[in-house]
Amino acid sequence: MSDYIVEMKHITKRFPGIVANDDVSIGIKKGEIFALLGENGAGKSTLMSMLSGLYEPDEGDIYIRGEKVQISSPNHAANLNIGMVHQHFKLVPDYTITENIILGVEPISKFVGLFPYVDIRNANRKIEELSKNFGLEVDPTKKIADLTVSMQQRVEILKVLYREAEILIFDEPTAVLTPQEIDFLLGIIEGLRNSGKTIILITHKLEEIKKVADRCAVLNKGKLVDVLDVKTTSVNHMAQLMVGREVSFKSEKVPAQFKEEILKVEHLTVKNEDGFEIVKDVSFTIHSGEIFAIAGVADNGQVEIADAIAGLTKVSGGKIFLEGKDITNNSIRKRTETGISYIPEDRQSFGLFLDFDLSTNLALKQYYKKPFSSRGILNKQEFEQFGHKLIDQFDIRSGQSIKTQVRSMSGGNQQKAIIAREIDLQSPLMIFVQPTRGVDIGAIENIHNMMIQQRDQGKAILLISLELDEIMNVADTIGVIYNGQLQKIASSESLTTNEVGEYMMGAKHE
Amino acid sequence: MSKNKMKKSLSYRLFWPIRNEKWQQITIPVASILISFIAAAIVILLLGKNPLQAFYNLFQGAGIFPKSSYAGYKSILTDFLSLLNAMTPLVFASLAVAVALRAGLFNIGVSGQMLVSGFLATIIVGYSGLDAIIAKPLVLLVGIVAGGLMGGLVGWLKYRFNIHEVVSTIMLNYIAQYVISFFIQMYYIDPISRQSKYISEAARLTLVNVEIANLKMNIPLGFILAIIIAIFIKFLMDKTVVGFEIKAVGSNRNAAKYTGINVGRNTVLAMIISGGLAGLAGVTYYLGYFSSIQPKVLSSIGFDSIAVALLGNSHPIGIIFSSFLVSIIDQGSTYMSSQAGIRQEIASVIIGLILLFSACGEYFKHKVSRLKDKEVDRKDSES
Structure with a gap:
């Protein structure tokens, strides 16, 4: 029993319409990396939220260091040396690194032994020391707003270390990182373990688990499936347990049949708010029946290309043709009607209205047209019927069907809702930006199959992804972007993963 | 367990309309108003007057209840x-x-x-x-x-x-x-x-x-x-x-x-x-x-x-x-001040209190849902 630093026994947690955790029991040893594997909505985050004090379990007990505890708040969890590195960072952009880290636990000194003040200088020094100790070098006086995503994550990690966490929970830490950054982070996590910390890693990326984890618990639909020793278990077996069926990592697809040209982009240039050219003179074409993927490291202009085609960003040079029509200066709605479906990168702040219900979100691109409305009056019944139709057709799961507030749905099902809505538009061009980000393996496979199916039905598909595996798997043609310029356009058969990687890093030019 | 659920505490029944999210739209403002009237009553009591009389005068003056003449x-x-x-x-x-x-x-x-x-x-x-x-x-x-x-x-x-x-x-x-x-x-x-x-x-x-x-x-x-x-x-x-x-x-x-x-x-x-x-x-x-x-x-x-x-x-x-x-x-307010001898400004105080408490509506909602969660937790642990 004292073997385990954390024990969760027979934990059950229910939410309206759903059992998030059903009689889950796990034990975590001191000084190990324990991975929690499961699809979106499998209950990993809920389970860990109970450990970090965000929720209390409906049934079951939690033991920390052999003692039964009721963790009632994140502060209480911090007192038990439990810290969570959240997937969505909780930082104040206008504060410096130090200010963010000490927020809530400010070190108070007294000026002339009388007037209390926050001793920033001392805190700066302490944080610099801490960051060096764990290989997480940061400049403590920098503002969060000026940091990259991976640096912000370092701050989150430092925040829990500063609170002297012994048990660190990482919630999908690699979802927002580039491949290099992922390697670095995994190194850090291993380092933390080696210095005696206990790590809980929530993820659905099997390679990461294979790389660093010691043991791994698999959850499926709220139930614990198995606890595995990672070294002796194959990736395939883990995936199978997680999804509950066989998974193929390679999508089945018939050779592409290119037909007429659908999208033509000529010398596209896009400037950002500071007037800096973030997309430079990009030209390419996509045909009916073709999946054209843009590969590249994050922030090299690929998202801006998608936004420019969909009309969300202004074009400062060049032209965009859809089925021969110049759409360069059309409004967003005009483009949608001309024939563009767009699955945006940020589904929560662009793709959906989180406070609206599911049926409304599904009808978002058509609400103003017949039969959803006539003469400016909405037809609620039509919304509901349409909602039921798409929910059935695309197997969108939610607590209260069409009435569900989208905010309460899992990430994977939110994404399904967007894809369902966009496929239903039957647009000749479909743009997918990071369609599988933060989505579990089963759903990834599903999304890839849907893309290929749409291609086979004669759609032109533009895929923008940071996952090279995904691109190599589904693309027919690959364009590699670096620094806002397309370095190389070639068919996917003619390129190896390594070559694409080299173009991505700007190491190789045409 | 089922017996426990059947036997609801008095406070549970009393607060039920506020807990139920469907009714919150109405019950929260009504609760705000009630609380503010209670607060106003305390103010009037402190002035040594009868709050019920004052409120009655208020409604008389507004033409809801009849005046005596x-x-x-x-x-x-x-x-x-x-x-x-x-x-x-x-x-x-x-x-x-x-x-x-x-x-x-x-x-x-x-x-x-x-x-x-x-x-x-x-x-x-x-x-x-x-x-x-x-x-x-x-x-x-x-x-x-x-x-x-x-x-x-x-x-x-x-x-x-x-x-x-x-x-x-x-x-x-x-x-x-x-x-x-x-x-x-x-x-x-x-x-x-x-x-x-x-x-x-x-x-x-x-x-x-x-x-x-x-x-x-x-x-x-x-x-x-x-x-x-x-x-x-x-x-x-x-x-x-x-x-x-x-x-x-x-x-x-x-x-x-x-x-x-x-x-x-x-x-x-x-x-x-x-x-x-x-x-x-x-x-x-x-x-x-x-x-x-x-x-x-x-x-x-x-x-x-x-x-x-x-x-x-x-x-x-x-x-x-x-x-x-x-x-x-x-x-x-005019009628109230002439009848009950309470200064007209007290009416402004009441309005101020209502508006203040109504602005706190979100806070009440938050408190109530917290209470609800706690009660559910307690029930489950009891059973």
Whole structure:
């Protein structure tokens, strides 16, 4: 029993319409990396939220260091040396690194032994020391707003270390990182373990688990499936347990049949708010029946290309043709009607209205047209019927069907809702930006199959992804972007993963 | 376990309507009002008076309960009509705030918009000598157009130059207040009352001293319009494409843009509607409840309406009720002070308390849901 630093026994947690955790029991040893594997909505985050004090379990007990505890708040969890590195960072952009880290636990000194003040200088020094100790070098006086995503994550990690966490929970830490950054982070996590910390890693990326984890618990639909020793278990077996069926990592697809040209982009240039050219003179074409993927490291202009085609960003040079029509200066709605479906990168702040219900979100691109409305009056019944139709057709799961507030749905099902809505538009061009980000393996496979199916039905598909595996798997043609310029356009058969990687890093030019 | 669930504690049953989310829209404001009346009762008790008596007087003065005696040509009906007369501009103003709030905009320029539309209607129609049948609709039209343009300007400034609406409406309030004051002082002043000259009876939206059944009544024509407009706004926001787009912009501007909704146009449109409603508040106030304009003074209605809209959950029908309540206290205060010997200012204190507690509605909601969670947890651990 004292073997385990954390024990969760027979934990059950229910939410309206759903059992998030059903009689889950796990034990975590001191000084190990324990991975929690499961699809979106499998209950990993809920389970860990109970450990970090965000929720209390409906049934079951939690033991920390052999003692039964009721963790009632994140502060209480911090007192038990439990810290969570959240997937969505909780930082104040206008504060410096130090200010963010000490927020809530400010070190108070007294000026002339009388007037209390926050001793920033001392805190700066302490944080610099801490960051060096764990290989997480940061400049403590920098503002969060000026940091990259991976640096912000370092701050989150430092925040829990500063609170002297012994048990660190990482919630999908690699979802927002580039491949290099992922390697670095995994190194850090291993380092933390080696210095005696206990790590809980929530993820659905099997390679990461294979790389660093010691043991791994698999959850499926709220139930614990198995606890595995990672070294002796194959990736395939883990995936199978997680999804509950066989998974193929390679999508089945018939050779592409290119037909007429659908999208033509000529010398596209896009400037950002500071007037800096973030997309430079990009030209390419996509045909009916073709999946054209843009590969590249994050922030090299690929998202801006998608936004420019969909009309969300202004074009400062060049032209965009859809089925021969110049759409360069059309409004967003005009483009949608001309024939563009767009699955945006940020589904929560662009793709959906989180406070609206599911049926409304599904009808978002058509609400103003017949039969959803006539003469400016909405037809609620039509919304509901349409909602039921798409929910059935695309197997969108939610607590209260069409009435569900989208905010309460899992990430994977939110994404399904967007894809369902966009496929239903039957647009000749479909743009997918990071369609599988933060989505579990089963759903990834599903999304890839849907893309290929749409291609086979004669759609032109533009895929923008940071996952090279995904691109190599589904693309027919690959364009590699670096620094806002397309370095190389070639068919996917003619390129190896390594070559694409080299173009991505700007190491190789045409 | 099932037995435990059956046996609900008294507090559980007592608070059930507040817990139930469906009813919260109504129960939370009602609870706010009850709490504020209790707080007001304590204040009155501290003054050594009987709070029940005071509240009763308040309702008597507003024409809800009968007074013990009435002057000639007066009755409970005349009091009640005065109440509706005073309430009319408040309904319009609160609707103006609510529509803007739905679009994610904070229109605190209702007072300025009221003044501009009231002033323009006064000089264009009020002094024109037109027949009532033309003058009255024309007053409404001028009010809507003037207010709408003024609101639209705010929306346009936000959309075109990204000027925050709170800043621009405050500034426009000052501009309206002083520019109009200048014109009134220079051209339209009544030397005796030191206000603008009275408008013609034909242009006035309240029929004054109408004699029916030996009573002299003020009949507020605008009140009927206010009810119709409130229902129309509810329909507009809930059932139409226009309302949907405004709510979408208010809920998430990014997603609205992505959807293809013209964010700029809807921002301007929402402010035009809001301003138009403020314009109606202006004409029913300056050309209905009053018939002249006091220079250099902004009506407090524009600011009270923010809280009244919140008390009514930004819901048009809710706003009718919240305006009704606030107007009762406002109107009844004179009678209360004369009958119960409580200073009129106490009425303002009560209104202030109601508005304060209504602003805390979100906090109550939060507290209640926390309580609920805790109770569920406890029950589960008991079983």
